[in-house]
Amino acid sequence: MENLKALSYDLRKNVVDMIVEGKGGHIGGDMSVMDILVELYFEQMNISPENMDDKDRDRFVMSKGHSVEALYAVLAAKGFFPIEQVIKEFSKFGSKFIGHPNNKLPGIEMNSGSLGHGLPVCVGMALAGKMNKQDYRVYTVMGDGELAEGSVWEGAMAAHQYKLDNLCAVVDRNRLQISGCTEDIMAHDSQEERWGSFGWHVISVNGNDYGELKAAFEEAKTVKGAPTVIIANTIKGFGSGVMENKANWHHKVPTEDEYTQIMKDLEAGKEAALHE
Amino acid sequence: MNKIPNRQAICEVLMEKAKEDKDIVVLCSDSRGSASLAPFAEAYPEQFVEVGIAEQNLVSISAGLAKCGKKPFVASPACFLSTRSYEQAKVDCAYSNTNVTLVGISGGVSYGALGMSHHSAQDIAAMSAIPNMRVYLPSDRFQTAKLIEALLQDEKPAYIRVGRNAVEDIYTQENCPFEMDKATVICEGSDVAIIACGEMVQPAVKAAELLKAEGISASVIDMYCVKPLDQEAILKAAAHAKLVITVEEHAPFGGLGSMVSQVVARECPRKVVNLALPDAPVITGNSKEVFDYYGLNAEGIVKTAKENL
Structure with a gap:
């Protein structure tokens, strides 16, 4: 098995390069969500450039579309497009690699960027799977700040109503949003009780730990008659002390000094992962 | 009915x-x-x-x-x-x-x-x-x-x-010319071109009949395809007319009238008068009462044509 943890540090480096080259990007959330995406794309979902038009492929919608840099890095690693091209063209004039997912790019199902859309869209995808008696699974990743959008809860109600056990949502619970701590802005604790009261199966894990993420996704597959949400407790800016748990790194371009330190930290993380 | x-x-x-x-x-x-x-x-x-x-x-x-x-x-x-x-x-x-x-x-x-x-x-x-x-x-x-x-x-x-109420038929089961994204030309005329959509097509047809009785020749365009707008049909009708009237059950901004005016102004300048609902909360009443009050009926279209020709 590939060392996903080590891979995730390399992909984080790609993200930093993209953001420096493109002069902007949602770096903090990219870092927190990376392990969720890597686990999904490399362990859980049957999505690849070879089967991207296969009717039975799993479906993924990046509801927290602002973390598109992390998604680009993962899709590039899966072979959908070359990472060099993404880094060179990200956010540049006329680029296909814009600052939120768009489905003109291979590997991206739905355009997103406005929050609170991904879950309801995935309800439709999961419903189609049930209607067609197909076995694919549907995944979405939301931010925790995003949970203040009412449409998330409209989707949560419908997923329960239609017993969508082929649907698994992940909340990237990094506890920070652009203006500060989520609990100060619009409190979301306790996630377990909230989703549970909507009839969802809830699993809470360390969202930067591959063992825990894998176990949670496997558990979700065994649940019958109800959708699953994984509360992935993560660290915003994960991988470097320069960024970790700092709200002002929600959208930021590192300075030269910061860049050097971040890359050094990410390399150290990778080395440690390789020797675990 | x-x-x-x-x-x-x-x-x-x-x-x-x-x-x-x-x-x-x-x-x-x-x-x-x-x-x-x-x-x-x-x-x-x-x-x-x-x-x-x-x-x-x-x-x-x-x-x-x-x-x-x-x-x-x-x-x-x-x-x-x-x-x-x-x-x-x-x-x-x-x-x-x-x-x-x-x-x-x-x-x-x-x-x-x-x-x-x-x-x-x-x-x-x-x-x-x-x-x-x-x-x-x-x-x-x-x-x-x-x-x-x-x-x-x-x-x-x-x-x-679509509206809530049954509306009078314009076409018949046997005779309903339809081409996707092409307006239906209900009648052709040389004085005024009436371009309408939705429930306003019926009063447009009636207005053309009333105008005809008064010696005014009107074309009526059923612009069911507001977007993509059938520009060709608009220009053809406008080119043969002295006046263009648009009729729609919509606010006065950004609807059929605005879109037709853009095309006519650019390609075939003619006076265009837009009949629409007001830029205000609409008076209480059923559809017919509301239409009558704001002149969104055959008489309103006739009056507009005569005032502007």
Whole structure:
């Protein structure tokens, strides 16, 4: 098995390069969500450039579309497009690699960027799977700040109503949003009780730990008659002390000094992962 | 007098097509009764999705269904569908290019006495402003049926608005000329070109008859395809006329009148007069009372023609 943890540090480096080259990007959330995406794309979902038009492929919608840099890095690693091209063209004039997912790019199902859309869209995808008696699974990743959008809860109600056990949502619970701590802005604790009261199966894990993420996704597959949400407790800016748990790194371009330190930290993380 | 509202014509076509096409899915937001879609829900429970009173969810779920091969028809009051779920229409349908047909029922001032919250006098402007969103206002039940059949043939998003009440037939079962995205020329004339959509086509036809009796020659264009607008039909009619009158059940900005004026001003300058609802909450009343009050009737069109010729 590939060392996903080590891979995730390399992909984080790609993200930093993209953001420096493109002069902007949602770096903090990219870092927190990376392990969720890597686990999904490399362990859980049957999505690849070879089967991207296969009717039975799993479906993924990046509801927290602002973390598109992390998604680009993962899709590039899966072979959908070359990472060099993404880094060179990200956010540049006329680029296909814009600052939120768009489905003109291979590997991206739905355009997103406005929050609170991904879950309801995935309800439709999961419903189609049930209607067609197909076995694919549907995944979405939301931010925790995003949970203040009412449409998330409209989707949560419908997923329960239609017993969508082929649907698994992940909340990237990094506890920070652009203006500060989520609990100060619009409190979301306790996630377990909230989703549970909507009839969802809830699993809470360390969202930067591959063992825990894998176990949670496997558990979700065994649940019958109800959708699953994984509360992935993560660290915003994960991988470097320069960024970790700092709200002002929600959208930021590192300075030269910061860049050097971040890359050094990410390399150290990778080395440690390789020797675990 | 015809008793079948356009919404019922939609249900009839969908029920017929759903026999063979299991990918047709109808979605409602506690609106199956108002949409005349209860028979569909009863006949095809497997192809019917109820989302409750949640229009944002309604549209996003439809986009997800479409992305996985379904052909969703989404019926909800036009006032809510075009505003409450506007962003879902923009991002999940138009921007993501999903095969979703949004059916705004009880459009315009159909819910006359229920007040401005229930009027959809902005939907043409709002929906037309979204790239990759098409906007259709069919005039009668026969044209509505043809439009639904045509929309089943393509895979692009669209917004249709129909009214609540049965309207008089313009066409007949045997004679309903229809070409997708081409306006229907009901009659040709040399003094005034009347361009109308939806429920305003009927008064336009009557106005042309009244004008004829007074020696004024009018053409009538049924512009059911507001977007993509049939510019060729507009220019052809305008070129032969001294005056263009647009008639629509919509606010005065951003609707059919604005769009026709843009084309005429650019390509074939003529005086264009836009008949529309006011830029204000509409007076309380049923559709007919409201139309009469604001001159959105045959007499109003005749008066406008005579004043401006």
